[in-house]
Amino acid sequence: xxxxxxxxxxYIPRLYVDANDFAEARGLDPAKLQKGLGVSKMAxxxxxxxxxxxxxxxxxxxxxxxxxxxxxxxxLYVSTESSFDESKAMNSYVIGMxxxxxxxxxxxxxxxxxxxxxxxxxxxxxxxxxNWIRAGEAEGKAALVVVSDIAKYDLGSSGExxxxxxxxxxxxxxxxxxxxxxxxxTATSIRDEYDFYRPFGKETPIVHGQYSNxxxxxxxxxxxxxxxxxxVSTGLIKLEPGETILDHMDYINMHLPYSAMGKKALAYxxxxxxxxxxxxxxxxxxxxxxxxxxxxxxGTIESVLRDHEFxxxxxxFTKLFTQTPEYQEVYEAKLSSSLIASKMIGNLYTASLYxxxxxxxxxxYQKGIDLExxxxxxxxxxxxxxxxxxxxxxxxxxxxxxxxxxxxxELGSRRKLTLNEYETIHxxxxxxxxxxxxxxxxxxxxxxxxxxxxxxxxxxxxTK
Ligand code: HMG
Numbered sequence: 001x002x003x004x005x006x007x008x009x010x011y012i013p014r015l016y017v018d019a020n021d022f023a024e025a026r027g028l029d030p031a032k033l034q035k036g037l038g039v040s041k042m043a044x045x046x047x048x049x050x051x052x053x054x055x056x057x058x059x060x061x062x063x064x065x066x067x068x069x070x071x072x073x074x075x076l077y078v079s080t081e082s083s084f085d086e087s088k089a090m091n092s093y094v095i096g097m098x099x100x101x102x103x104x105x106x107x108x109x110x111x112x113x114x115x116x117x118x119x120x121x122x123x124x125x126x127x128x129x130x131n132w133i134r135a136g137e138a139e140g141k142a143a144l145v146v147v148s149d150i151a152k153y154d155l156g157s158s159g160e161x162x163x164x165x166x167x168x169x170x171x172x173x174x175x176x177x178x179x180x181x182x183x184x185x186t187a188t189s190i191r192d193e194y195d196f197y198r199p200f201g202k203e204t205p206i207v208h209g210q211y212s213n214x215x216x217x218x219x220x221x222x223x224x225x226x227x228x229x230x231x232v233s234t235g236l237i238k239l240e241p242g243e244t245i246l247d248h249m250d251y252i253n254m255h256l257p258y259s260a261m262g263k264k265a266l267a268y269x270x271x272x273x274x275x276x277x278x279x280x281x282x283x284x285x286x287x288x289x290x291x292x293x294x295x296x297x298x299g300t301i302e303s304v305l306r307d308h309e310f311x312x313x314x315x316x317f318t319k320l321f322t323q324t325p326e327y328q329e330v331y332e333a334k335l336s337s338s339l340i341a342s343k344m345i346g347n348l349y350t351a352s353l354y355x356x357x358x359x360x361x362x363x364x365y366q367k368g369i370d371l372e373x374x375x376x377x378x379x380x381x382x383x384x385x386x387x388x389x390x391x392x393x394x395x396x397x398x399x400x401x402x403x404x405x406x407x408x409x410e411l412g413s414r415r416k417l418t419l420n421e422y423e424t425i426h427x428x429x430x431x432x433x434x435x436x437x438x439x440x441x442x443x444x445x446x447x448x449x450x451x452x453x454x455x456x457x458x459x460x461x462x463t464k
Contacts, residue, residue, distance in 0.1 A: 001133065001134045001135075001136060001174055002134075002174060002175075002176070002180045003130040003131075003133035003134050003172060003173070003174055003176070003180070003181060004130070004172065004173075004176035004178065004179045004180035004181050004392055004395070005170050005171065005172060005176050005178045005179045005392075006066075006142065006171045006172065006173045006175070006176040006177050006178060006401075007062055007065065007066055007170075007171040007177070007178065007401050008062070008168060008169070008170050008171070008178065008354065008357070008358050008401075009058050009059075009061040009062035009065060009168070009169050009171075010058060010061075010166060010167070010168050010169075010351075010355060010358060010410060011054050011055075011057035011058035011061065011166060011167045011168075012043050012165070012166040012345055012410070012411055013043050013044060013045045013046060013049055013054065013165050013166065014043075014046075014411070014412055014413070014414045014415055014437060015043070015044045015045070015046055015414070015415050015417050015425075015436060015437065016041045016042060016043050016044060016345075016414050016415070016416060016417065017041070017042045017044055017163075017416075017417050017419070017422045018040075018041055018416055019033040019034055019039050019040045019041065019042070019161075020033075020034075021416075021418070021419055022042070022160075022161060022419065023161075025419040026156070026160075026161075028161070032161075033161050036260065037161060037162060037258040037259070037260050037261075038258055038259030038260035038263070038339060038342070038343050039161060039162060039258050039259070039343065039346060040343050040344060041343075041344050041345065041346065041414075042161075042162075042163045042164050042345070042346035042347075043164050043165045043166055043345045043346055043348075044163070044165060044417060044422060044425060044426075045150055045165045045425075046425075046435045046436055046437055046439075046444075047425060047430045047431065047432055047433075047434055047435045047436070048432045048433070048435040048444040048445050048446065049165075049444065049445060050082075050084060050150075050445050050458070051080050051082040051083075051084075051090065051148045051149055051150055051167070052078075052084075052090050052093035052094055052097070052148070052445075052458070052460070053097065053442075053443040053444055053445055053460055054148045054150075054165065054166060054167035055078050055080070055090065055093075055094050055146045055148035055167045055169070056093070056094045056097035056098060056443040056460070057167065057442050057443055058146060058148065058166075058167035058168060058169040059076070059094055059098060059144055059146055059169045060097075060098060060101060060443070061169070062144065062169045062170075062171050063098070066171065068142070068171075069102070070098070070102050070106040070107050070109075070110065071109075071141075072141060072142055073107070073110055073141060073142055073143070073144055074109070074110060074111070074132075074138050074139070074141030074142065074143060075110060075111050075112050075129060075132060075138075075141075075143040075144070076091050076094065076095060076107065076110050076111075076112040076143070076144045076146070077091060077112045077113060077114075077115060077125040077128075077129060077143070077144070077145050077146065078090040078091040078094055078112070078114050078115075078146045078147075078148060079114070079115045079116070079121040079122035079124075079125045079145070079146070079147045079148075079350045080114065080116070080121075080147070080148050080149055080349075080350055081116060081117075081118050081119065081121070081149060081198065081349050081350060081382075082148070082149045082150045082152075082349070083114065083116065084456075084458075085456065086200070089112075089113050089114035090114040090148070091112040091113065091114055091146075093458065093460070094146065095107040095110065096460070097443045097460050097462070100443075100460070100461070100462045101462055117382045117384065117386055118196065118197075118349070118350075118382035118383040118384050118385070118386075119149075119255055119257070119349045119350050119352060119353070119380070119381060119382040119383065120255070120350075120380045120381055120382025120386050120387065120388055121350055121382060122145065122147035122350040122351065122353070122354065122380075123353065123378070123380035123388045123390070124388070125145050125147075126145050126170065126172070127186055127388070127390070129143040129145050129172050130172060130181055133172060133173065133174050134183065138173075138174065140174075142171055142172060142173040143171075143172040143173075144169055144170070144171060144172075145169070145170045145172060146167060146168070146169045146170075147167065147168050147169075147170075147348070147349075147350035147351040147354055148166075148167035148168075148350065148351060149165065149166075149167075149348055149349035149350050149351055150165040151163050151164045151165060151257075151346065151347035151348065151349050152165075152203065152204055152426070153204050153205065153207065154204045155423060155426060155427070157204075157207070158207075158209050159205070159207045159209060161258075162257055162258045162346065162347050163346050163347060164345050164346020164347040164348050164352075165346070165348065166345060166348045166351055166355065167348075167351055168348070168351040168354040168355055168358070170354060176395060177395055177397035177398060177400055177401050178361070178394065178395060178397075178398050178401050178402075179376060179392040179393065179394055179395060179398075180392055180393055180395055181390060181391070181392040182231075182236055182375075182390070182391045182392055182393065183234075184230060184234045184236075185227055185230040185231050185234060185236055185390060185391060186227075186230075186388065186389075186390040187223045187224070187225075187226035187227035187229075187230060187388065187389045187390065188223060188226070188386060188387070188388050189219050189220075189222035189223040189226065189386065189387045189388075190385070190386040190387075191219075191385060191386075192384075193215060193383070193384055193385040194206075194208070194384075195207075195208050195211050195212035195215045195216075195383045195384070195385055196208070196212050196383035196384070197383065197384055210305060211301060211302070211305065212383055213261065213264070214301050214304065214305065215301055215383075215385055216255070216257075216261070216265065216381045216383075216385075216387075217264070217265050217268040217269075218301070219381060219385055219386065219387035220254070220255075220265060220269065220379045220380075220381055220387040220389065221268065221269055221272055222387065223379070223387040223388055223389040224245065224269060224273075224379070224389045226389070227245070227377075227389040227390070227391070228245040231245060231248075231391075242277055242278055242279070243277075244273035244274060244277060245273065246269065246270060246273050246330070246334075246377070248375060249334065249375050249376065249377035249391060250333075250334065250374035250375050250376065251334050251335075251338070251360055251364070251374060251375075251376040251377065252266060252269075252334045252335055252338075252376075252377045252378075252379065253335075253338050253353060253356045253357045253360060253376060253377070253378050253379070254266060254335070254338070254353070254356070254379040254381075255352055255353045255356075255379065255380050255381040255382075256338070256339065256342040256347070256352040256353065256355075256356050257347045257349075257352065258342070258346070258347060259339040259342040259343045262335055262338065262339050262342070262356070263322065263331060263335065263339070264318075265379065266330070266331060266334070266335050267318055267321060267322050267327060267331075268318075269379070270327060270330055271291075271318075271321060275291070279326070282326075283321065283324055283326060286324050286326075287317065287320040287321060287324065288320070289313075289316070289317060289320070291317055292310055292313035292314050292317055293310070294307050294310040295307050295309075295310060337359060337360045337362075337363035337364045337367075338356035338357065338359050338360035339356065339359070340359045340363050340407075341355050341356065341358065341359035341407055342355065342356060342359070344407070344411070345411075350382075353378060353379075353380050357376070357378070358405065358407075359407065360376075361394075361398070361402050361405065362402065362405040362406070362407055365399075365402045365403070365405070371394045371398055371402070372394055372395070372396050372398065373393060373394065374393070374394045375391055375392070375393050376391060376392050376393070376394065377389065377390075377391045378390050378391065378392075415436060415437060417436070421436065432445055432446060432447065432448070433446075438463075439463045440463055440464070441462070441463065441464075442462070442463055443460050443461070443462055443463075444460065444461060444463055445458060445459070445460055446459050446460060446461050447459040
């Protein structure tokens with residue numbers, strides 16, 4: 001049985017910090033954000049928004065756009081790393097909010113959990129729900145997989161320039177108009193790591209930035225190797241001599257903690273794939289330097305990062321490699337459109353990969369390219385750490401959905417925050433009722449109980 005994404009909706013908070021204002025306030029060169037990291041705006045939540053209401057808003061929009069009723073939905077999963085309760089799952093809050101619109105008990109039949117594994121948990125939730133459909137358990141119903149997060153880092157930290165917030169909802173069924181996932185090729189890689197984590201009670205993560213960049217690439221590459229073996233052994237892809245698995249992906253969507261990470265990660269994967277092929281000789285000639293190797297090629301990530309001579313040379317080599325026409329062609333054709341939304345919004349943790357997928361669909365369609373039958377590869381990464389690589393094929397009915405995608409319109413009129421306003425919100429100095437924006441037809445948080453017997457209970461309303 002086939003299974004895939006029928007529609008995808010997004011909810012992005014309308015407040016943002018501009019990268020140039022941010023750079024000026026922190027004494028940074030704006031080019032570091034705009035060019036180095038590929039960040040031009042970072043979406044910020046208002047005082048009355050939390051990840052549950054972002055998720056509910058994205059769910060409501062997919063339900064309304066497709067005229068779905070609660071009976072059409074059999075499962076609702078929420079994946080997040082911005083959880084605010086150690087026990088009560090975020091999907092229960094979302095169901096509570098949706099029932100304000102659809103009636104109390106309307107989603108009673110709808111199973112689901114909140115899943116956690118940093119940014120990759122949404123991809124595990126997607127995989128599990130696809131298998132629920134493939135197994136014939138769905139009985140004609142659809143699943144909603146919601147990925148929702150607020151990427152918030154300490155003021156003044158190096159992660160602060162890679163913030164963002166938002167939610168994406170994917171409507172999954174057995175007759176998807178957008179994309180059918182390739183069966184039996186999903187590949188995972190996992191190991192116990194501390195590149196980025198958020199201990200209990202801490203609002204912001206502890207981050208080892210450069211370590212996390214390198215680990216992301218190593219883990220995704222390992223998952224790609226496993227994907228390659230599965231794709232070949234299941235007969236999904238036949239590799240001819242001189243070909244790489246990436247040649248068989250028309251589009252590649254990567255997890256995007258900031259948009260330039262997608263470019264960096266793609267370059268890393270392409271380098272490793274091409275190195276074994278006849279085409280590499282020509283690339284090395286064009287670059288004019290041999291590919292550097294670390295002093296201890298079998299060393300740890302720490303030893304590689306400490307090998308400054310190697311890191312400098314490797315950085316130079318990567319820069320030159322990404323300027324070759326061969327890499328540029330791959331980048332432009334397979335990745336570049338997926339980065340557009342990320343530049344405008346920032347990191348959405350679990351939702352970043354899927355915002356990128358949506359961005360790729362919209363902006364490739366706008367180029368007039370026929371997307372039917374194109375294979376899309378996905379490279380998911382979550383700190384702590386695990387990677388997933390999987391793929392799917394764009395379906396003949398995709399136009400029905402993609403033709404009405406309009407990111408600018410969906411972002412609406414956004415309100416730029418001054419740095420002072422941003423810092424006040426960041427430090428939680430404003431109450432829920434002191435929101436910057438007044439909202440219409442959206443879920444907002446109106447109360448968090450502080451009494452001893454009901455501490456932490458949250459109340460939401462759907463604004464008229
Ligand atoms: P940093 O170390 O201060 O920045 O912070 P940098 O020195 O690496 O510079 C960034 C880029 O800007 C570099 O580009 C510089 O050359 C360039 P590259 O060389 O890599 O191509 N640059 C400039 N370009 C133009 N003009 C200039 C200029 N100056 C520098 N003047 C870092 C960067 C990402 C480490 C930091 O922001 C951070 O810690 N972020 C949070 C962690 C993160 O995003 N890690 C990504 C991988 S892990 C992941 O994706 C998982 C995650 O989403 C969490 C989860 O799974 O839940 C984070």
